[in-house]
Amino acid sequence: MLMRICDVSLFHGDGAKLLHAGELTLARGDSYLVDGAHGAGKTVFLKLVAGAIEPSRGHVERAPGTTVGMMFTEGGLVSNLTLVDNVVLPLRFALGMEREAAVESARAALDGAGVFRFAQQRPHGVSARVRRLVQVARLDAMKPDVILLDEPLEGFGSSDREYVRERIGDWCEGGQRALLVSSLHGTDVGVELTRLSLLDGSLRPGAPG
Amino acid sequence: VIRLIALVGQRVRSFLFLVGNLSWLIGRSLRAAWELDVRRLKLVWEQTVVQIRFTGLDALPFVLGAGFGVGAITIIQAYTVLSTMAERYIGSLLVVIVIRELGPLTAAVLVIGRSCTAIAADLGAMRLNQEVDALEAFGVDPFQYLLLPRLFGVTFSLFALLTMFDAAALAGGYAVAGARFSMPWETFVLNIQGSLENLDLSLALAKSVFFGAAISLVSCYHGLAIQRSQTEIPRAVTRTVVVSLTCVLAIDTLIAALVYA
DSSP: OEEEEEEEEEETTSSEEEEEEEEEETTTEEEEHHHHHHHHSHHHHHHHHTTOOOOSSSEEEEOOOOEEEESSSSSSSSTTSSSSHHHHHHHHHHOOHHHHHHHHHHHHHHHHTTOOGGTTTTTGGGGHHHHHHHHHHHHHOOOEEEEEEEEETTTTTTTHHHHHHHHHHHHHGGGGOOOOOOOEEEESSSSSEEEEEEEEEEEESSSSS | OHHHHHHHHHHHHHHHHHHHHHHHHHHHHHHHTTTHHHHHHHHHHHHHHHHHIIITTTTTTHHHHHHHHHHHHHHHHHHHHHHGGHOOOOOHHIIIIIIIIIIHHHHHHIIIIIIIHHHHHHHOOOOHTTTTHHHHHHHHHHIIIIIHHHHHHHHHHHHHHHHHOOOOOOHHHHHHHHHOOOOOOHHHHHHHHOOOOOEEEEEHHHHHHHHHHHHHHHHHHHHHHHOOTHHHHHHHHHHHHHHHHHHHHHHHHHHHHHHHH
């Protein structure tokens, strides 16, 4: 077991329920799709799992040493760092890699994503597409135990989509990692996913409706 | 009357809420510092250097100019009031007015206006752009990576800027005393030496550390408290200035009351 979501709830400031998820365990080899309409709380749920949001009730358990990475639909890159340093940062901070080794891995990952020539630019100096590809490269360099993807194919053309599907396929190969993908229409990300749906703020097994 | 009581109650509640949150932030920062290991310390140090460059080094010409001006103005005003007696009191005036009080206060005000506002706006923008969420998601503790470098960087910079400010103020004082009133360098130095006690200097430097820690925490708090929209950024910046100045004046009053009263 890598992670366990234990009866987690999130409330607005006025006490209204925003989201509730019962028990969910993420083990190596698990792949889930979180489906739901716009504003259903898919991104919030992923952030909850990532530890970026504290739940109002319940908790998210993480096995010691478990690494997590997330791809955001917007933002998610530190604006005062270059793109290569954005990839390097978690490698050094979370994995404890030396700077030289981390830079080497980051460059290889950026090269793989076809955005190496932008490596020394800052996030606001490149297009949204490049920023998203850098996020893919960051995950590719880090290869965390739990991968959270928020609308991973959004905003990409067909060749980029194919590349992202290929990376997701690689990450999941051999059942080494757990994958949690959010998607508006259950987009095909190239691997088989167990479907969960967010309906009326509650996470349930199966397709919405 | 009930409206007035409700208003006072609301203000008191907001104040207690702020004090509670700032206390929590102090505790969380200490925990983040305690949990730093060698490899993370290296990264935090790199960010601290960036902060020192921005808050300390980039502000140096401005602070030197301000210090020179304050020292010069103090002596000009002293001569207008004390006339020929001023020569005897130059040392005491510079020590009491500039080194004890105006130095730490002016340096703190300059850092609040120049750096703390930028810190609050920067952290607020990072919050809105999901940068802080991304750091947390990837296992990069924002309290270690964002808060500690700003805390150490601003505190160290304010300490260094204060020493530069005081040196520039003494230079400004001598420039006026020497050029306008023909005071010899030896007399000026003896005057300062006779008035400056270790306690004055140590307290001024200690103040800069307390001021630096307080204003950096306040600016980080207001920046990281931003949640939803861009319109919160200017409000956070304004609050940073007001609360930082209040903290600085409160600490200064407390120290003056405890030591000199």
